Each structure stands twice: as C-alpha cells, then as structure tokens.
Amino acid sequence: MQYGLTEEQEMIAATVRSFVENEIYPHEELVERTGEVPREIADEIKRKTIELGFYACNFPESVGCAGLSHLEFALVERELGRGSMALNHFFGRPQNILMACEGEQVERYLMPAVRGERMDALAMTEPGAGSDVRGMKCSARRDSGDWVINGTKHFISGADHADFLIVFVATGEDQTPRGPKKRITCFLVDRGHPGFTIRDGYKSVSHRGYKNMILEFDDCRVPDAQVLGEVDGGFEVMNTWLYATRITVATMSVGRARRVFDYALSYAAEREQFGQKIGKFQGVSFQIADMITEIDAGDLLTLAAADRLDKGLPANREIASAKLYASEMLARVTDAAIQIHGGMGLMDDYPLERFWRDARVERIWDGTSEIQRHIISRDLLRALGA
C-alpha cells in the first residue's frame, strides 16, 4: 500500500489511470494534430464517466455525487493529468463554486452541471487583469433593476464547450487607505444570451485542443437571479470555492511527470551508445535518480496539502508550495526526458515534445510561480509583522 492511502483510494487511482490509458491515450494524437476534440469522442468520454459514477466526483453526496475528499479528488486528477487536457475535460469536474447556487439556480445550473447535462466554465482573467485580479475592467452597472455587463475576458478554458459561464466582474469601487479597491460580483451567464459572445482565442503552445476562448460582453443585460453568491461578494465565493484549484495544477503535473518519466526510464534502459545502454552512463542515470526523487516529492507535497484541507487545517501556504514545486518539477522532468532522448525527443514521433510544451503553462495558470512564492513568503513573514 502506498504511504497514507487506503485500499479504496488506491483502487480509485488505479481505475482512473486505466480509464485514461484506454479511453484518452488512443485519441491524443488526433487532438494534437487537429486541435479539436470531435463531438462523438467527447460524448463517449462523458457517457462512460457518468456510467462509472466518476462524473462530478468532486461534488458531495447531497447532490447525488460521490463526495470524494480533497485527497481522493487529487488522486483522480493526478491520474487524469497523465492524459490530454482537451480530452479529459469531458471526464467532467464542474467548478465546485456551483455549490453556491441558491433557489432556482440549483435546478438551472448546479444539478444539470453535476449530471453532465450542461457544462460550465469559469471566467476571471482579462487582457489587462492577470495576476492582478482586482484590476479587472469588465464591469456590470445597475440599470432599471437589472445588471448590464460590458467588457472582455480572455484565456477562458472550456468556454468552447460551455453551456454557461461563471463570470467575475467589477460592480463598484471602494476607497481604502491603500487606494481604490474594486468590488467584484460573480454572475452566471448562459451561452447565447443577448449581448454575450464566445469566440476563439489565441493559438497556444500548450495543451492543443484545450482552447482558450475570448468572451465579449456588449450591454449584456442579466437579472439579479443570475448573481452567484452575494452582490459585491465575488471575492467571498472565490475564496470559499476556488481555494483548492491550485491542487489540480499540482497533482496533474505529478501525473504527467510520471508518464514522462516512464518514457525516459525505458529509453535509458534500451538505447545503446558507445556499446552500452545509455542508462549505464552516470550522466543519464543521475538524471533518472533526480527525476524520480523530485516527482515523489511533488506527489507527497500535493497529497499532504490536500489532506490538510480534509482535516480542516490552514492550507494556503501548503497548496501554494505544492503548486509551485510540482509545476516547476514538471518543467525540469520534461526537459530532462528530452535530454535523455537526445534529438529524437524533439521529434513528434514521441509525445515528449508535447509534454514539454504542455508543461510550460503549468507555471503560469492558476497563479504564476511568482504569485505562489508571494503567497508562501507572505504567510510566513506577515505572522512576524514583516
């Protein structure tokens, strides 16, 4: 048994891994080549995930889902991290912020999302507001009892397949001793709603087929019933529900690193140069040793952070450390794997060049490495008055 895991937890990980190997891997090349996930493949993955009771497994039993703990969900996502982001998007894990739905929102958004009938996507980032979330310009103003939204969001993953968007916009500004501070409100906006358009974004070097979309709001009028949480309470819902998403990046980085490592290890054991297996050369064997040590470290750091959440312990710093370390570890591991493969590592005969490209975004999205370092150090220094 793996350290700290129960038999069920190991079985959950093994099942998802086998699902990814059999249902995701075979379609990866097609998605990579075309940049699209064909509808029928997406539907098939979704159908099987629902059948197996894994769809929305991050949601509680009270809404008919599996109610996995943070640790268990991290195991699921670790194994999903081995496979294509574009494809495993359909191994649906709706944003758990939807648990903030109230009244008729429950039947319109929450329940259809966890049943796999409607897909969601989350929109925060703007061209002028990346790490500085409060710098957002997308805003909503009051007009005859409704809200009128104007502005642009970009880098919105999953929006191409979303039936509705969870959008954060500014709804006012407070004067504080540290300067003006925007008030943020979270809205639910349906695809096709007048004044709201979704269009293709940029072509990214990472995760082909997992598109980043641009959202445009042009006098998009929505009633109060579309507010998720409280008016001006966007940061509260964000902090309550989006706290743990960095674990997703960390744990998926670990899963992908393990897949990459397996390629490097078998290549080192098979490839011969100068009359012997290249794994016999210390220059290669030491790289192998460093890779697996770092992967295991990232794995344990991530699972330990998730476990803290389950135990109700403060975890902000630990999650930041896991996200920082695992994403940077993945960069080093993919780079070393290519070095071990030599020139062949760069060719698209092997998936290594893809993993290397995909790895780059993990250090950027869901809070850059620099933001994570800021969170970690602030957590420690602020307590000492610095």
Added chain:
Amino acid sequence: MKVLVPVKRVIDYNVKVRVKADGSGVDLANVKMSMNPFDEIAVEEAIRLKEAGKAEEVVAVSIGVKQAQETLRTALAMGADRAILVVAADDVHQDIEPLAVAKILKAVIDEEQPGLVLAGKQAIDNDMNATGQMLSALLGWSQATFASKLDIEGDHAVVTREVDGGLQTIKVTMPTIVTVDLRLNEPRYASLPNIMKAKKKPLDEKTAADYGVDVTPRLEVVKTEEPAAREAGIKVGSVDELVEKLKEAGAV
C-alpha cells in the same frame, strides 16, 4: 443460482518480465500485480449473468498469498457480492500448482454449492491451462473450455468454444465449469460507487489447511530463461524489394 469465480493474482500484463538471476523463476519483488486478465473476463461474465437475472450471487475466490485480497477487492469493486481468500503461501514466488488449486476449489464448492464455475482459461503467468479441467474431473461436473459465448438455458448451458479449427458449440449439463477465452466480453471498469462499497462486502479468510489440502509443489522448475531477443527489422524502398526480401526469407 450462485456463480463461483476463481481469480488469480498475477504479474501485471504491462510489466516487462525479468528472470531471476539464478534462473529459478520470474522476479516478482516490487512488481505490479493485477488480476489475471482471463479471470477479469470471468468476473465480468458472472456479473452480466447476475444483471440478466440468471444468477443471484457472485462469489470470487482467490488462492495464494495474503496480498491476493487486493485482487479480490478488485472483483468486489467490479460487482462480485462476496469473496473468499484461501491463503496457501507466504512467499509471492511460490506458485500453487493447478492440482492443489483444483482440490481447494473443490472443497470450497462442496461448501458453497454454486450452480456454475466461471474461470479464466489459464493464468498469464505460467499458462498452465489445467485448473478448470482438473476441477471438472474432481467434481465429476461437465466442462466447457475456451468459451467465447455462453448461454444458460435452464438445466444446461450452450457454450461456443474457440478451437483451433474455428468455433465449436456444445451443450453441457449444469452444474458446469466454463473456462473463458479472450473474446467472451470486455470487462468493465470498477465504478466509483462500487469501489466505495467493496470494502464493506464480506471477504472470508481461510487457509489451505482449513480444507486439508497439501500444497507442497510436485513439479520442479529446472530452468527459466528469457525468450530470444527479436532481431531488428529492415526498411525496404519499394514493393519489388519487399517481394524480393520475402522470397529470400522463404515467406512467399
């Protein structure tokens, strides 16, 4: 009807097998182990019979080391109702021979009284392909081996067998032993609710001694060797060259 499914814990089919330095067998230390793939097919078929209303209970049995309970949990997570573990060895390298396995299974069957035994046609570790047949002889039950299709019709079963020349369909009297082949079905993944339930399902632990079966090996492994390495292929530039090379190799 109760269906009994024997499952074996074997080296995972994805693992690159390594022969132990002394040639006494395959190295199983720190190697990923899984359910024998043919047994997975047998479990799947048993669950399908239950879902079709033709079986009431599916009981999985494993004979070997204590760690085989992981294999049984997998069977329970797939949908088996309960499991019996018969501990017959301490060392993962000790393989329990088919006759001993068949004798223990006979004793379990005497207690459980199943109407059908569904077993893998063979285990992928030693490829003996003997347990089902020996069990049939010990019980005096009918047998249908290499099944690629199974229909239960009252007091008999109609089984399509994959034989060398093609397919053979036979009718056997129940209770019977069916050993399953690759094409019978495609085993399911364990569903998340079933994984969560598996721990709560009963798993009885017994020993070979409980059934009075001596598992001392009767066979001696003289030598284990790696298969000869495959030689690298060549690339040909044209169809003509391909035909020429095939002729040289005596293949056309």
